[in-house]
Amino acid sequence: MERTDSVTAATEQQRTKIKAEMGRILESSAFRSSPRCRQFLQFVVENALEGRHESLKERIIGVEVFGRKPSYLTEADSVVRVRATEVRKRLSQYYAVEPHTGECRIEIPSGSYVPQFRMVDTTAPAEPADPAQALADQPPQPLLHPPPRVAGWLAAVVLLTGVVTILLFAAFRSPEKRPVEAAADHDEKQLERFWGPAIADSKSVLICIGSPMTYTYTHAWHKEDAKQSGIDPGVALAWKIEPQKGQTPGGAIVTVKNQYVGAGDANLAVLLSALFSRFGKATEFRLSDETSYGEISDAPTVLIGGFSNRWTISSTNKLPFVFAEHNSIREIDEQEGQHRRWALPQLHSDGKTNEDFAIVSRLPDSETGKFLIIAAGISGFGSRAAGYFLTRPELLAKALDQAPADWPKKNMQFVLKTKIVDDAPTAPEIIAWKVW
Numbered sequence: 117m118e119r120t121d122s123v124t125a126a127t128e129q130q131r132t133k134i135k136a137e138m139g140r141i142l143e144s145s146a147f148r149s150s151p152r153c154r155q156f157l158q159f160v161v162e163n164a165l166e167g168r169h170e171s172l173k174e175r176i177i178g179v180e181v182f183g184r185k186p187s188y189l190t191e192a193d194s195v196v197r198v199r200a201t202e203v204r205k206r207l208s209q210y211y212a213v214e215p216h217t218g219e220c221r222i223e224i225p226s227g228s229y230v231p232q233f234r235m236v237d238t239t240a241p242a243e244p245a246d247p248a249q250a251l252a253d254q255p256p257q258p259l260l261h262p263p264p265r266v267a268g269w270l271a272a273v274v275l276l277t278g279v280v281t282i283l284l285f286a287a288f289r290s291p292e293k294r295p296v297e298a299a300a301d302h303d304e305k306q307l308e309r310f311w312g313p314a315i316a317d318s319k320s321v322l323i324c325i326g327s328p329m330t331y332t333y334t335h336a337w338h339k340e341d342a343k344q345s346g347i348d349p350g351v352a353l354a355w356k357i358e359p360q361k362g363q364t365p366g367g368a369i370v371t372v373k374n375q376y377v378g379a380g381d382a383n384l385a386v387l388l389s390a391l392f393s394r395f396g397k398a399t400e401f402r403l404s405d406e407t408s409y410g411e412i413s414d415a416p417t418v419l420i421g422g423f424s425n426r427w428t429i430s431s432t433n434k435l436p437f438v439f440a441e442h443n444s445i446r447e448i449d450e451q452e453g454q455h456r457r458w459a460l461p462q463l464h465s466d467g468k469t470n471e472d473f474a475i476v477s478r479l480p481d482s483e484t485g486k487f488l489i490i491a492a493g494i495s496g497f498g499s500r501a502a503g504y505f506l507t508r509p510e511l512l513a514k515a516l517d518q519a520p521a522d523w524p525k526k527n528m529q530f531v532l533k534t535k536i537v538d539d540a541p542t543a544p545e546i547i548a549w550k551v552w
Contacts, residue, residue: 131165133219134233141222146210151315151395152304153203155181158396161222164231172229182304183394183507198301200229303509306516309524311395313480313487319415320398323388325381326421326428326492327403330372337368374405380496381421384503388418391507404428413484420499422446422475422492431482432490436550437475437529439492446494448473448531456548458531460494467495472541474498474532476505481527493534501534501541511543519551526551 138161141147142154159181163171171180174196178184182195190196204224211221221234314321333341377385385401392399402411404425412427419428422439423446432438440449447459458473474493482488491502505511515530516523528551532544 130220130233130235133235134161134165134222137220137222141207141210144210146206146213150202150206151308151397152182152199153206155394155396156199156203157207157222157224160224160229160231169230174229177229181394183390193300195300195304196229199304200224202301300509303513306513307507307509308395310478310512310516311391312524314392314416314418314489315395315397317416317487320400321392322407322411322415322417323385323399323401324404324407324412324417324419324425324427325377325385325401326419326423326425327374327377327405328421328424330376331369332372333368334370374403377403378421378424378496378499380493380499381424383496383500384420384491384506387503387507388420409484412488413486416487417484417489419488419490420492422494422499425492428490428492431479431484431488432475432477435477435527435529436552437477437531437548439475439494448475448494450548458494458533458547463495468539469495469497469536471533471535472498472501473547474502474505474534474544476502476530476532478528480525493532497536497541498532498534501532501544504541505530505532505544508543515546515549523551 138158142158147154147157156177159177160172163169170176174190175186175188177196178188178190178193179186182199184193184195204226207222207224219236221236223232223234224230225232308315389399389401400415404419404421404427407427409427419425419431422428423441429439436450436452438449438451440447445459445461446463447457450456460469460472463469472493472495475490477488477490479488479490489506491499491506493499493502505515519528520526529549530546531548533547534541534544536542
């Protein structure tokens with residue numbers, strides 16, 4: 117068996133064999149159930165094959181694979197180390213259980229994220245099943261057979277060194293994972309369980325975004341206003357029309373549909389797209405008014421936007437928490453139990469507010485027959501905060517840890533509250549939730 121430590125020295129034929137072996141591993145039972153392990157292995161192997169060893173550092177893997185910020189503290193967040201350990205275990209399981217007919221073996225040495233590739237010489241005689249016999253068949257190595265005079269004391273030194281090493285390892289190792297590592301691993305698994313039905317579905321995830329109705333002036337009115345303001349009509353369309361004094365004729369205003377999405381909803385969509393990309397899951401984006409019920413019923417779906425998304429309103433009207441509007445004030449209502457309400461009376465016409473509320477609904481048993489997630493705020497700030505909740509493992513796991521053990525099979529709703537600081541939402545807190 118030939119070891120290829122330097123991938124740059126590998127032949128094109130060896131590269132082809134390595135990629136084929138990686139494909140078999142990713143589709144094996146040892147890796148099929150863990151999207152994060154699949155993504156980790158694919159990332160390190162592909163970067164190694166391209167000779168980008170500088171990308172195989174803990175921080176870069178954390179950013180590229182797990183979506184961490186470039187400034188994140190690797191000392192406090194061990195997600196890369198934890199996942200690397202799990203990948204090594206799954207590789208061992210693969211080679212121990214799966215029938216191995218490939219021409220190479222992929223390994224990730226402990227303490228490193230640079231994979232090693234051991235090429236199997238298919239022209240050589242088959243390797244003996246007995247490990248001892250395999251060692252016996254290897255060519256002699258230097259100092260493998262020491263001179264007779266030193267053999268005795270050298271063996272004693274090796275034995276003593278081994279005993280001391282074992283004792284030191286037993287004395288200083290922790291029988292369990294360090295708390296930080298265990299917590300990071302737990303949070304990541306909870307995130308995968310939450311999104312599991314969408315990831316496992318053969319169809320791409322449909323991300324259906326609401327499109328608010330907007331208004332603009334007619335072209336003729338725009339040109340006339342520019343003319344009265346002394347602006348060249350040739351650049352009238354670039355001229356910002358100030359609010360009119362008095363009443364503007366109704367005929368001067370036209371509605372614009374299916375042309376825009378809210379900034380907060382767009383931010384939520386971007387966060388979800390990045391998450392699904394890390395899971396290796398394809399996504400498709402559609403505006404709600406251009407999406408049919410048949411399409412929602414045919415694929416796992418995420419509905420984004422509250423009052424701007426017609427499918428959000430119709431899909432949640434029978435749920436414990438719903439969006440409602442009373443006396444022109446938009447709010448979230450509790451339809452049973454305490455009948456609580458959460459509103460934004462200080463929401464300005466320009467969308468500014470000092471706080472916001474959002475609903476996140478997870479419906480594995482939805483009326484569509486497919487896995488359904490609904491995420492929206494009263495304003496765009498709430499939608500963005502809902503995106504934090506759905507994509508940050510530590511936030512989602514904190515909520516799921518309080519749920520019943522069988523929560524993956526149940527419907528869930530969370531009402532979130534976020535404060536707005538410098539026009540950005542803070543990490544949301546859960547103020548109400550329901551599992552059924």
